[in-house]
Amino acid sequence: xxxxxxxxxxALKLFATRGYDAVGxxxxxxxxxxxxxxxxxxxxxxxxxxxALVNExxxxxxxxLASTIAYSxxxxxxxxxVVSAFFGFATREPTLYRLLLALWFSPPSNEAFGVVxxxxxxxxxxxxxxxxxxxxxxxxxxxxxxxxxxxxxxMINTYIGLALNNYLELKEAIIxxxxxxxxxxxxx
Amino acid sequence: xxxxxxxxxxALKLFATRGYDAVGxxxxxxxxxxxxxxxxxxxxxxxxxxxALVNExxxxxxxxLASTIAYSxxxxxxxxxVVSAFFGFATREPTLYRLLLALWFSPPSNEAFGVVxxxxxxxxxxxxxxxxxxxxxxxxxxxxxxxxxxxxxxMINTYIGLALNNYLELKEAIIxxxxxxxxxxxxx
DNA sequence: CAATTATTATACCGATTGGTATAATAGAAC
DNA sequence: GTTCTATTATACCAATCGGTATAATAATTG
Numbered sequence: 132x133x134x135x136x137x138x139x140x141x142a143l144k145l146f147a148t149r150g151y152d153a154v155g156x157x158x159x160x161x162x163x164x165x166x167x168x169x170x171x172x173x174x175x176x177x178x179x180x181x182x183a184l185v186n187e188x189x190x191x192x193x194x195x196l197a198s199t200i201a202y203s204x205x206x207x208x209x210x211x212x213v214v215s216a217f218f219g220f221a222t223r224e225p226t227l228y229r230l231l232l233a234l235w236f237s238p239p240s241n242e243a244f245g246v247v248x249x250x251x252x253x254x255x256x257x258x259x260x261x262x263x264x265x266x267x268x269x270x271x272x273x274x275x276x277x278x279x280x281x282x283x284x285x286m287i288n289t290y291i292g293l294a295l296n297n298y299l300e301l302k303e304a305i306i307x308x309x310x311x312x313x314x315x316x317x318x319x
Numbered sequence: 320x321x322x323x324x325x326x327x328x329x330a331l332k333l334f335a336t337r338g339y340d341a342v343g344x345x346x347x348x349x350x351x352x353x354x355x356x357x358x359x360x361x362x363x364x365x366x367x368x369x370x371a372l373v374n375e376x377x378x379x380x381x382x383x384l385a386s387t388i389a390y391s392x393x394x395x396x397x398x399x400x401v402v403s404a405f406f407g408f409a410t411r412e413p414t415l416y417r418l419l420l421a422l423w424f425s426p427p428s429n430e431a432f433g434v435v436x437x438x439x440x441x442x443x444x445x446x447x448x449x450x451x452x453x454x455x456x457x458x459x460x461x462x463x464x465x466x467x468x469x470x471x472x473x474m475i476n477t478y479i480g481l482a483l484n485n486y487l488e489l490k491e492a493i494i495x496x497x498x499x500x501x502x503x504x505x506x507x
Numbered sequence: 508c509a510a511t512t513a514t515t516a517t518a519c520c521g522a523t524t525g526g527t528a529t530a531a532t533a534g535a536a537c
Numbered sequence: 538g539t540t541c542t543a544t545t546a547t548a549c550c551a552a553t554c555g556g557t558a559t560a561a562t563a564a565t566t567g
Contacts, residue, residue, distance in 0.1 A: 134544090150426045152340035156525060166546060167526075177525065229426075236424040236480070238338045238417075281486045282477070289473040292424070298469040308504055315503040316496055322514090344555060354516060355556080365555065 135173050138163045139184055147230040151181065151243040181246050188227045189250060192220040200257045202264035209261055210310045214287055218301040221291040229295050232288060255280050272317065283313055323361050326351045331372055335418040339369065339431040369434050376415045377438060380408040388445045390452035397449055398498045402475055406489040409479040417483050420476060443468050460505065471501055 141163040145154045156177050160167050174180040199212040221228040234247045258280040266272040272279065290309055294301045329351040333342045344365055348355050362368040387400040409416040422435045446468040454460040460467065478497055482489045 148426055149428050150340065152338065153426075153429060155523070157523080168528095168547095169545060171526070172544070233424045233426060236421050238336055238341075238421060240337050241341060278481075278487055281481050281484075285477040285481055286474070289470070289477050293466075293469050293473055296469075299466055312500055312504040316500045343553070345553080356517095356558095357515060359556070360514070 134163070134165055134169060138165065138170055138173060138180070139187070142180055143184055143188070143226055143230065146181070146184070147226045147233075150233065151230075151237075152241070178242055178246065181243055184227075185231070185246050185250060188224060189220075189231075192216070192224075193250075193253065195220070196254065196257060200261040202261055204268065206265045206269065207310055207314060209265070210283070210313065211306060213258065213261070213283075214306045214309050217287045217291065218306060221294065222301055225295055228291060232292055232295070235288070254284060258284060269317075279317065282316065286313055322351070322353055322357060326353065326358055326361060326368070327372055327375070330368055331376070331414055331418065334369070334372070335414045335421075338421065339418075339425075340429070366430055366434065369431055372415075373419070373434050373438060376412060377408075377419075380404070380412075381438075381441065383408070384442065384445060388449040390449055392456065394453045394457065395498055395502060397453070398471070398501065399494060401446065401449070401471075402494045402497050405475045405479065406494060409482065410489055413483060416479060420480055420483070423476070442472060446472060457505075467505065470504065474501055 138159065142154075142159050145159060145162060156167060156170060159180075160170055163170075170180065174183055196213070196216050199216050200209070203209060231247055231250070234241075234243050235251060237244050239245075239248070255277075259276045262272060262276040262279045266276065286309060290299070290301065290305060293299050299305060326347065330342075330347050333347060333350060344355060344358060347368075348358055351358075358368065362371055384401070384404050387404050388397070391397060419435055419438070422429075422431050423439060425432050427433075427436070443465075447464045450460060450464040450467045454464065474497060478487070478489070478493060481487050487493060
């Protein structure tokens, strides 16, 4: 048995369903059928466990996202690729994404917030950069790159949140709808 | 000094900035300069304190919201009124709204989630009802009232979340933008 | 003033929090 | 067979968790 992977797996389930603060280290150990020193041997601290969880779980998606933001001269196509990458990740890893969403809206002073804050900063920087390059073709966008990026990511997360609560499915049609809807806000 | 009101005030600040789970009852008492039996005399439990906080803080807004959903025959006007009510509430009570947002995305098994779940259900029911009446005039909407309501509220909360993090200001123009943006998703 | 009521302070409850010191055990290399 | 290293188990730490029993105090009423 791979204890490390098992700890990560059980911790993710517990954190996602009950919250980072509400789950104690002891409970994680009991669920994974190991003891506390074992957990601390692998991760050093509860926060270290959380960091491993988030970073290793998002690594593939982050490189995937990086490749979608290269501006191609066709902004709608870029937007569509970004939305598709987010939706795909949320579909593949719904439990992890639920945890990320909860932490994103948790108070900044919360220990677990710091872990995902860096992640979201990277995401935002990527999307900001995409809009910055697009504003070479669309001059009226210049100066609003940051607001656009935040609104765009916010809308994506709204759709994902609804999907996680079974209000809708993240099918192809929703991708187009999201892009169109957002684009309308820009070109208005 | 009104101890009850003071406890509510201090608890709101602590919960909003550090999270419901992360704040202990003792800390609330210390901040409000009272003792634990006093707090339990007024609110019975930590959850009871939370309920009083949310219910009393949202009472005015909820009745306000109820008056905006009476369908007037002009859907865009209705949508605008609803958005305006939400934005107004979030502007008047940013700390409370930050707390509500965090709890809305917290795991359902979390104690504090239950407190706001009822509130959000009421909000959703109101908006669903509005869309249901509007679908008498707009037949192509029928059957999607619940999805529309969730998307609409989700978009509103996205804008409020961005405003709370200083990405934008909830001015009049944003209300129109939100309504237009959402409407475009419907009539597409 | 005496009696009643509302509110408060002190001290405590068992359980749990994140984290660790120490030593026993398992496996591999020589 | 012995030594070395990686991993594990037992037991513990002070601090805090939500909640409460008991009794002193303050304000109100008769």
